[in-house]
Amino acid sequence: MSSRLRIRQHVNPLRAEYQKVRATAVALPPGRPLEVELGCADARFTLERASAEPERTFVGLEIREEMVHFVNRKARAAGLDNALLVFANMNFDLPALFAQHPVARYHLLFPDPWFKKRHHKRRVVNPELMADLHSTLEPGGEVSFASDVWDVALDAMAVFEERDDLFVNMRGPWSFWPGSPFAARSRRDLACQRKGWPVWRMRYLKK
Numbered sequence: 001m002s003s004r005l006r007i008r009q010h011v012n013p014l015r016a017e018y019q020k021v022r023a024t025a026v027a028l029p030p031g032r033p034l035e036v037e038l039g040c041a042d043a044r045f046t047l048e049r050a051s052a053e054p055e056r057t058f059v060g061l062e063i064r065e066e067m068v069h070f071v072n073r074k075a076r077a078a079g080l081d082n083a084l085l086v087f088a089n090m091n092f093d094l095p096a097l098f099a100q101h102p103v104a105r106y107h108l109l110f111p112d113p114w115f116k117k118r119h120h121k122r123r124v125v126n127p128e129l130m131a132d133l134h135s136t137l138e139p140g141g142e143v144s145f146a147s148d149v150w151d152v153a154l155d156a157m158a159v160f161e162e163r164d165d166l167f168v169n170m171r172g173p174w175s176f177w178p179g180s181p182f183a184a185r186s187r188r189d190l191a192c193q194r195k196g197w198p199v200w201r202m203r204y205l206k207k
């Protein structure tokens with residue numbers, strides 16, 4: 001069996017083993033803008049951006065540990081030295097990871113494959129995440145969000161709009177961003193593009 005086949009499709013982020021701070025600050029080169037993808041899976045988007053923007057540092061956070069090791073090996077083999085994946089839970093680990101190295105831009109792309117109502121409590125965009133994003137962003141830093149699930153996008157927008165003391169919607173209150181602001185595509189984004197599915201995008205700036 002290849003290492004790819006051993007990577008789990010999902011883990012339950014509410015399991016006790018994931019409900020604690022586990023990550024510690026990563027050593028990152030000073031003075032370079034930092035972009036972080038939250039829940040990056042195979043990091044297709046992050047690796048493409050890292051390759052296109054070598055003067056920036058890219059970190060992908062992923063809760064499936066095997067995936068983190070697999071992608072890090074792949075990035076090293078490709079000679080990408082400005083991209084790193086970290087095994088972390090975005091709902092616990094942001095302050096420990098980035099308090100010393102503020103983030104220029106967060107990407108939250110196609111989170112939450114939890115369609116059943118009983119799984120909605122697993123959703124990652126919640127008031128606590130707002131506070132952690134805000135405290136770890138640099139002044140004027142950005143959060144970019146995308147989802148092809150209308151309810152997920154609308155619920156996430158409501159959480160951001162509720163904190164208009166922390167974030168400003170770059171398109172205007174309660175507005176989606178038209179088109180993708182970045183050339184790179186995550187695996188889910190590419191699948192939506194191929195199938196012609198709509199994608200709802202938002203961009204928020206730290207106040």
Ligand SMILES: C[S@@+](CC[C@H](N)C(=O)[O-])C[C@H]1O[C@@H](n2cnc3c(N)ncnc32)[C@H](O)[C@@H]1O
Binds near residue numbers: 063112188
């Ligand atoms: C639906 S996939 C989307 C992957 C990728 N962003 C894309 O657009 O193709 C969501 C990813 O987030 C990860 N994830 C879910 N909850 C997480 C959490 N609390 N912290 C970090 N990663 C998480 C999952 O393991 C999965 O890889």
